[in-house]
Amino acid sequence: MAAGSAGGRVGPWALAKPVRFRLLFACLVAALSTILAVVPLLLVGWAVSSVGIDSAPLRFAALAAGFAVLLQPILAGVATACAHYAAFDLLFVLRRDLMHRLAALPLSYFTQRQDARVQRVLGDEVEAVELFISHHLPDVVAALATILVLSGMMAWADWRLALAALAVLPIGAAAQAAMMRGHGEKMGLYFGRIGRVNATAAELVLGLETLKTLQGGRLMMDGALQQVRDLHAFAEEWRAQWMPGWVLYTVIIGAAPAFVLPVGLWLQQHGSVTPAALVFCLLAATGLGVPLLKLVLYAELLMRTRQAAGKIAEIVDAAPERPVSDPAPLAPGPVVFDGVSLEMGGRAILQDISLAVLEGGITAIVGPSGAGKTSLARLFNQSLEPTRGRITVGGRDVSEVAPGALGRLVGVVSQDVFLFNDTILENIRTARPAASVAEVDAAARAAHCHDFIAALPKGYETRVGEGGSRLSGGQRQRVALARALLADLPILLLDEATSFADPVHEALLQDAVGRLADRKTIVVISHRLDSVVGCDRIVLMENGRIVAAGTHDALLGAAPRYAELWRIQQRNLSWGLGAAKDDTPSRVEDAAELTS
Structure with a gap:
């Protein structure tokens, strides 16, 4: 044209x-x-x-x-x-x-x-x-x-x-x-x-x-x-x-x-x-x-x-993806953000992000709402391009390689899962169209969704409806995880991937992810600190900046803001509708601190 x-x-x-x-x-x-x-x-x-x-x-x-x-x-x-x-x-x-x-x-x-x-x-x-x-x-x-x-x-x-x-x-x-x-x-x-x-x-x-x-x-x-x-x-x-x-x-x-x-x-x-x-x-x-x-x-x-x-x-006439200065394919390696900033609509979203993602481990990115966690996740799969700074994989600047090269190394499971109006089998197989039924079955079992699929009248041939409307939120997320596992990409990005899961299935999903940690680079985006305690590294973000990084125990002792968020979340875990009314004002204050 x-x-x-x-x-x-x-x-x-x-x-x-x-x-x-x-x-x-x-x-x-x-x-x-x-x-x-x-x-x-x-x-x-x-x-x-x-x-x-x-x-x-x-x-x-x-x-x-x-x-x-x-x-x-x-x-x-x-x-x-x-x-x-x-x-x-x-x-x-x-x-x-x-x-x-x-x-x-x-x-x-x-x-x-x-x-x-x-x-x-x-x-x-x-x-x-x-x-x-x-x-x-x-x-x-x-x-x-x-x-x-x-x-x-x-x-x-x-x-x-x-x-x-x-x-x-x-x-x-x-x-x-x-x-x-x-x-x-x-x-x-x-x-x-x-x-x-x-x-x-x-x-x-x-x-x-x-x-x-x-x-x-x-x-x-x-x-x-x-x-x-x-x-x-x-x-x-x-x-x-x-x-x-x-x-x-x-x-x-x-x-x-x-x-x-x-x-x-x-x-x-x-x-x-x-x-x-x-x-x-x-x-x-x-x-x-x-x-x-x-x-x-x-x-x-x-x-x-x-x-x-x-x-x-x-x-x-829209600007196409930038030209390739280094046509060699991007090989898996350490992902490093070097002074990365992101602006949208004249507003600073991320500011001077410098982060080395552990290869073959689990890195968690946490922080209150609006901290910039999801924007950082979008940089991983190149849904967004940084305004300043650079992202390297194995020492190679992704701005110099084929457009979308980093995105092709990243499997994504987000809280806003999109499924096509097709069968569960074909939805999982979109990650790798040549995959056999046995491979799809193995990915579904690894994502702990085989049992609920098998219980459906048509099993893997069940159509999920527009956007996956015939499945629950937790079921959609597990199907999306199976899709990401079938792709078998070296980097797995989980953006609030357990937000719709009940405690039992959340534990199963965390177990499935944990089994992959020795052979994949896993990045977890989460609001809930208790779900990332066992991660190899936790990065705390606030107002578009990284304010602390380390293990859970290290952050509790060295990062007051992290310790404060942990205290508030742990206190709120025990709260219920039957909690004493006298305790409610303090919890409201905690919530205000958490989102401030």
């Missing part, structure tokens, strides 16, 4: 490069079909003005007109079919090339954008380009051909009457210019608002169950409804701006015969035009109105299509 021009300004014709020849052929056939549609009028006018009513030329004109009437719909059908076939092929090419382009973009491109925007481009925007090309492009050519042929026929009959008929064009153009002033900008704002309304609606549908249980849910629904009202008000205001110009344009364009008639009558009185030529030009002028109106409608559709093409170009 060719890249768009600067700023993503690219039209549908540029995107249609793979099928241009077929589109040109369709447009040519559409033009011929239009010419045949007006040939009978031309022949009748010629016969009536040149010969007698019983002459042989009149019979010839009638036969030729009949042939044109029969051939015209055939050519129109060929043009439509050719345009549709070309458009369907273009639909496939655009989506295929967009998918390839998306695959070439860094993960950070997606973490900084709404999924709905990318989905809209792949869906609605590509469909808009296809719709214009398949349905409207031949019609545009046909309308232009109709105007040119009718104008030529009138000029052949009498050039003065042709000029009178075409006098509507500059007047109509002035009305159209007034109507279209600021139209492109308004259209961009309109479809931008539609996109936001669609994104909000999708979010509400996904969170409907939660909204129904919250007092603020009604407010959020009202806010979404207000967005719809604002969109309607904007559309009404926009319509009020262009409607007078549109009405004026339709009146002017349809009035071509009214320009021809007085001029023709005056010329006839002076013997300068024949009655046949006048009648012929009046009929031809009547045929100008419809194609001229269509051109204005197509101009608006073209603007919409250019908006869609611009959205496609935003992906086409």
